[in-house]
Amino acid sequence: MKLEQITGKYGEFDFQKKRFRLYFEEAGSGIPLLCLHTAGSDGRQYRAVLNDPEITRRYRVVAFDMPWHGKSSPPAGWQNDDYRLTTGMYTEMIMEFARAMKLERPVVMGCSIGGRIVLDLALKHARELRALVGLQSGAFVERYYDSSWLDHPEVHGGRACGAVAYGLMSPLSPENERWETVWHYMQGGPGVFTGDLHFYQVEGDIRGRIGEIDTSVCPLYLLTGEYDYSASPRDTEAVVARVKGAKFTVMKGLGHFPMSENPEAFLGYLRPVLAEIAAR
């Protein structure tokens, strides 16, 4: 067996007066790069970034599974409540995790819901962060399907969530990587994807505030795959039009999950961005 350079660990994570058993993976050393996975998935999406020697030579890459996701457990008593992600909870979780891990002025990169929350971090925590990288960032996504079916006792949640994720990827991405991305979705707990989408499609509307982002305090890089119809290049363009200094690239032939659906193509876009951030 050929071992990868990634190591995974568990930790006790206290946040919002609750204790979570949190799982994270890391590799490399240098500038901290904190990676945020998409709604209903987990940190495995960043496998290629964590395994890229060119990146880990200069960056300490850390990807954590949000509570309820991947190998991170929900808190005690989860059975009594619905999981619903909100802007406040998400922002606090990221900043608390960075503090707990002693990540000093990290670069934060997030995709989809993570691409949305980096815009919120740009507004509220710019001085504490070195740079922000938003993948598939949009200020808001109107509901275009009824996501309550993804958490319904008479519909298999894994199958339905997987089928939704499947369509968001590019037909040009390698089949094996696309189906692995689907598999991560199929493994999500009941109601978790829907709970994340509460932030993405209902509560986390940031359209009214993005004009206040100051990229001279914290640089903002936005990379969007052209095949994404959830957070489309047009949605990111609408952000760029209002955020002076944001650097935007459309990723040709990629979809909603660039880092996992086509790792090689994605790294081609990410490496120059990280080199530019490291050189600042």
Added chain:
Amino acid sequence: MIEKLPDLVNADPAIVRWGRRMNETFMVEVGDAQYLLTVDNGRIEKVEKGPFVQRTWRFAIRAKKDAWEKFWQKTPAPGWHDLFGLLRRGDVAFEGDQRVLMAYLQYVKLVLAAPRKA
């Protein structure tokens, strides 16, 4: 194109397996043309072309002919590559029992994209 679906799907076990336990009839509308597809455990047992009089179906997927043609391109353009992509742009309508459609969503997506391989 819809008439070719039984051959395209039934010869491909990687599609049939996603429809295992599905025994339903659903409608696909291509512009003015209506089709009823009857599925038997993931195999497409028959395709009937309308017009129909008082026929029952579980769910219907309706789109204009040019939308399907864009969807069936070997490499569709962004936004035309998935049923939910068409839904986002308002170019498809899902009617009827949404529960069954969502339960077999992966299968339905693979079946309706099968003409891309033809």
